[in-house]
Amino acid sequence: MEHLTFNVNDGYLEALTRGHQEGFLTSGDYFTLTQCETMDDVLMHCGLTDYAQYFQGVRSPLSTSTVRERCQAKLVDDFKYMRSQAVADMAKFLDYITYGYMIDNVVLIILGTLHGRELSQVIDRLHPLGMFDGIQSLAVAMSPAELYDSILVESPIGKYFQASFLSEEASLTELNIEVIRNILYKAYLEDFYDFTQRLGGGTAEVMKEVLGFEADRRTINITLNSFGTELTREEKRSLMPEIGLLYPDSLEPLLTATDYDGVRAAVDRYDELREIFQEAVVSPAKSLEDIFFAKEVDMHMIS
Numbered sequence: 001m002e003h004l005t006f007n008v009n010d011g012y013l014e015a016l017t018r019g020h021q022e023g024f025l026t027s028g029d030y031f032t033l034t035q036c037e038t039m040d041d042v043l044m045h046c047g048l049t050d051y052a053q054y055f056q057g058v059r060s061p062l063s064t065s066t067v068r069e070r071c072q073a074k075l076v077d078d079f080k081y082m083r084s085q086a087v088a089d090m091a092k093f094l095d096y097i098t099y100g101y102m103i104d105n106v107v108l109i110i111l112g113t114l115h116g117r118e119l120s121q122v123i124d125r126l127h128p129l130g131m132f133d134g135i136q137s138l139a140v141a142m143s144p145a146e147l148y149d150s151i152l153v154e155s156p157i158g159k160y161f162q163a164s165f166l167s168e169e170a171s172l173t174e175l176n177i178e179v180i181r182n183i184l185y186k187a188y189l190e191d192f193y194d195f196t197q198r199l200g201g202g203t204a205e206v207m208k209e210v211l212g213f214e215a216d217r218r219t220i221n222i223t224l225n226s227f228g229t230e231l232t233r234e235e236k237r238s239l240m241p242e243i244g245l246l247y248p249d250s251l252e253p254l255l256t257a258t259d260y261d262g263v264r265a266a267v268d269r270y271d272e273l274r275e276i277f278q279e280a281v282v283s284p285a286k287s288l289e290d291i292f293f294a295k296e297v298d299m300h301m302i303s
Contacts, residue, residue: 032045103184109126159187161180215244217296246270
């Protein structure tokens with residue numbers, strides 16, 4: 001029955017998605033790019049792809065930052081158009097995708113302010129998909145309580161902010177900011193997970209793996225980054241998402257781990273995670289985060 005009515009709301013969006021997929025750079029494109037001897041050669045080849053209109057007017061010499069900026073502009077325009085055409089559950093699903101960018105933007109502004117950077121410089125680095133009304137006002141927040149009560153409470157990610165975690169007297173130090181990031185991401189991932197599981201079908205199956213993997217990655221990073229900090233066992237536990245392979249059986253071993261080897265031993269029972277740690281040993285030039293990112297890209301391609 002689901003397939004009989006699919007085209008009513010989502011048929012056009014599926015056609016758009018298939019069209020965008022056809023516009024991805026092919027292996028032939030990447031091979032040609034590896035043969036380019038100058039950035040001008042790169043610019044000329046980009047003019048032969050679906051990115052052509054986004055490189056119109058770009059003058060030589062072409063910089064890597066410009067390439068990133070123009071490619072991101074295409075992604076954002078494509079996403080926003082799809083969101084404008086989406087209704088019901090599809091619209092909400094696409095909104096959930098933007099929440100992660102909002103969290104990263106919030107943290108970036110606060111960190112920029114903490115380090116004394118000009119707001120205009122920080123704004124230029126924000127991801128376009130993570131913008132929301134009032135985001136620039138984050139620069140004036142002096143405490144977690146003020147951050148929530150004055151600004152985030154009315155934002156799309158305000159519901160993820162557990163203001164009770166940090167006291168009203170707490171200052172916005174780098175450690176506290178990372179705690180805030182993890183508070184928001186934990187609640188966001190669990191909420192997104194619950195939403196997709198309620199949808200059922202292929203969406204629930206695919207997103208269970210995708211969101212579970214992200215939760216496991218964040219849990220491992222929280223554990224590794226907590227070494228040498230003042231975070232208590234209970235505080236670390238409250239930051240770990242309650243989804244994914246590691247939840248609930250492996251959270252306790254991670255909380256008792258005191259070094260990298262302890263973390264590796266705690267996740268060794270899971271083939272997927274064990275392979276990631278093994279690759280980090282075989283390829284020392286790659287960081288653990290690089291390997292997680294590559295795995296995530298592969299997962300999205302298959303999805």
